[in-house]
Amino acid sequence: MNHLLDSLLELIRRTSAEIPEDVNQALIQSLENEKKGTIAESALKIIEQNIALARQKSQPICQDTGSILFYVDCPVGFDQITFGETARAAVTLATKKGFLRQNSVDSLTGKNDGTNVGPGAPALHFHQHRSPEVRVRLVLKGGGCENVGAQYSLPIEKLHANRDLDGCRRVILDAVLQAQGKGCGPGILGVCIGGDRATGYELSKTQFLRLLQDRNPVPELDALEQDILQTANALGIGPMGFGGKTTLLGVKICAANRVPASFFVSVSYMCWAYRRQGVELDATGNIGQWLY
Amino acid sequence: MQRGTLASGFINHMIKLSFPFTEEKIRALKVGDEVLISGIVFTGRDAVHKYLHEGGQLPPGVSLQDGIIYHCGPVMMKQADGSWKCTAAGPTTSIREEPYQGQIIHDFGVRGVIGKGGMGDRTMAACQQDGCVYLHAIGGAAQVLAECVKKVRNVYFAAEFGAPEAIWELEIADFPAVVTIDSHGRSLHQEILNASTAELTKRL
Numbered sequence: 001m002n003h004l005l006d007s008l009l010e011l012i013r014r015t016s017a018e019i020p021e022d023v024n025q026a027l028i029q030s031l032e033n034e035k036k037g038t039i040a041e042s043a044l045k046i047i048e049q050n051i052a053l054a055r056q057k058s059q060p061i062c063q064d065t066g067s068i069l070f071y072v073d074c075p076v077g078f079d080q081i082t083f084g085e086t087a088r089a090a091v092t093l094a095t096k097k098g099f100l101r102q103n104s105v106d107s108l109t110g111k112n113d114g115t116n117v118g119p120g121a122p123a124l125h126f127h128q129h130r131s132p133e134v135r136v137r138l139v140l141k142g143g144g145c146e147n148v149g150a151q152y153s154l155p156i157e158k159l160h161a162n163r164d165l166d167g168c169r170r171v172i173l174d175a176v177l178q179a180q181g182k183g184c185g186p187g188i189l190g191v192c193i194g195g196d197r198a199t200g201y202e203l204s205k206t207q208f209l210r211l212l213q214d215r216n217p218v219p220e221l222d223a224l225e226q227d228i229l230q231t232a233n234a235l236g237i238g239p240m241g242f243g244g245k246t247t248l249l250g251v252k253i254c255a256a257n258r259v260p261a262s263f264f265v266s267v268s269y270m271c272w273a274y275r276r277q278g279v280e281l282d283a284t285g286n287i288g289q290w291l292y
Numbered sequence: 293m294q295r296g297t298l299a300s301g302f303i304n305h306m307i308k309l310s311f312p313f314t315e316e317k318i319r320a321l322k323v324g325d326e327v328l329i330s331g332i333v334f335t336g337r338d339a340v341h342k343y344l345h346e347g348g349q350l351p352p353g354v355s356l357q358d359g360i361i362y363h364c365g366p367v368m369m370k371q372a373d374g375s376w377k378c379t380a381a382g383p384t385t386s387i388r389e390e391p392y393q394g395q396i397i398h399d400f401g402v403r404g405v406i407g408k409g410g411m412g413d414r415t416m417a418a419c420q421q422d423g424c425v426y427l428h429a430i431g432g433a434a435q436v437l438a439e440c441v442k443k444v445r446n447v448y449f450a451a452e453f454g455a456p457e458a459i460w461e462l463e464i465a466d467f468p469a470v471v472t473i474d475s476h477g478r479s480l481h482q483e484i485l486n487a488s489t490a491e492l493t494k495r496l
Contacts, residue, residue: 103456180485240428
């Protein structure tokens with residue numbers, strides 16, 4: 001009996017089929033806010049029905065079960081190799097059971113072997129800490145929203161975006177404008193100011209591990225998060241880009257140091273089908289508690 | 293909040309659209325109309341569009357004349373009796389098919405394109421010229437939309453393109469969508485883009 005395999009399989013199933021409660025609450029609130037009788041309201045009603053149906057049937061919320069991103073917090077000396085092997089086995093099994101679509105394609109040959117396992121898939125991110133707990137968080141990120149992510153290299157003259165917080169604000173709002181309709185809104189932004197091209201995107205995605213209702217401890221970033229959220233929701237883009245009051249459900253921003261020559265703002269967009277869960281494992285590999 | 297079934301509050305003003313999807317029925321639709329689609333539709337996404345655009349032929353048994361093409365890569369589970377069950381079937385982003393769609397509408401007599409996120413000028417022009425509409429389904433609503441798939445009638449090109457990219461022949465009933473590009477030269481996507489760009493300019 002492999003407890004870790006069972007735990008990871010259940011983590012995948014639940015992540016694919018059950019929207020986290022913080023996101024569900026935000027969607028219910030946005031349905032209440034939309035004007036009655038509009039197509040925005042219809043869209044949100046269908047979204048709510050879909051969330052309930054997926055949970056009830058234990059089937060994927062969205063058929064694009066996405067890139068499979070594991071984030072593992074582990075103690076020093078943790079066996080990452082065995083974890084990786086078990087995670088790949090769990091992904092293959094979850095695909096056979098229909099919790100995940102056959103969603104991983106060889107980029108050179110175009111072949112899809114139906115396992116969801118291959119070079120770079122699933123993605124595993126390990127982070128060591130000086131305590132004994134093992135926490136595994138999983139994000140399933142669909143391709144529609146991944147495609148509307150954007151990385152800006154400041155300054156950008158045509159957006160009047162200089163190397164300051166106002167410049168960051170301008171490019172983030174530009175990303176919202178460009179994503180309209182395409183990323184399955186209402187969406188959630190994960191943003192990294194700074195870093196290099198790789199770490200910028202990497203850190204922008206870690207913002208999706210935050211609770212939707214949390215507040216940023218850095219005052220400048222907190223103010224920017226609230227400002228972007230309010231401004232985006234005043235643009236009239238709405239759910240699915242149909243028009244309406246709810247364009248974004250949340251904005252999460254972090255900052256990383258940069259080299260003097262570079263100033264990247266990396267914006268990742270998450271669709272309303274925000275599939276993110278996590279577990280803390282006990283010493284035997286069983287699920288101790290759920291993190292969201 | 294009602295859950296589990298389609299809420300009755302908005303179903304009444306929806307327009308029923310049933311196979312065959314004749315030009316007359318399609319020309320009667322306007323941007324903003326909510327429709328419930330019933331009949332046969334064929335899925336087709338990136339690989340199929342590229343293939344048809346490059347002169348590929350539809351396999352025997354597939355006709356898009358007065359038909360609907362659905363931008364969708366479903367999750368299908370093979371049953372013990374060899375049949376398929378559709379367990380998730382929301383739309384995929386349509387704009388990737390923009391280089392191909394207009395010509396395919398014209399060449400194959402397509403009357404409706406179901407997808408998400410809207411399409412561009414060339415598709416809009418083909419809709420106007422040939423009598424076709426773009427039907428926006430709710431992205432991500434894979435379970436609600438899978439419930440509308442009553443039968444998986446057949447699958448084509450599964451070996452060549454893989455399951456998500458194959459042509460699946462689906463029998464659907466009361467599949468909800470919104471007309472966002474009509475056959476009269478209107479696009480909700482263009483209108484919202486113009487309005488939201490103007491709103492953003494005021495706030496920079």
